[in-house]
Amino acid sequence: MPDPNSSNGSSKHSKHPHLPLSTPPSHIAFCLLCHASRIGGVIGKFGTVIKNLQQSMVAKIRIEDAPLDSPDRVILVVAHAALTGKLGFKNRNGEEIGEEVVEVSKA
Secondary structure, three states: OOOOOOOOOHHHOOOOOOOOOOOOOOEEEEEEEEEHHHHHHHHOHHHHHHHHHHHHHOEEEEEEOOOOOOOEEEEEEEEEOOEEEEEEEEOOOOOEEEEEEEEEEOO
């Protein structure tokens, strides 16, 4: 049983294990690590941020409990891998950096 005084926040979440997210053909899956102290910003108030990300990316996003002895939460993302847009690079002043444009998927 998780320590209720643990800093990883896992005691607040469901005690039922999640079924694994399946990755259909032509989709991509990846994991991100996020410090437990910052995960609220990813989720947002009443889940609004994560819901907006799921809708805009047409993705399944799930936040897993932190592994034991880890300050990080695992964010699982599954989305379509098709190239659907282009991404350019800008510096902090909004000025374009070079002419390189990269094709990206919504994931």
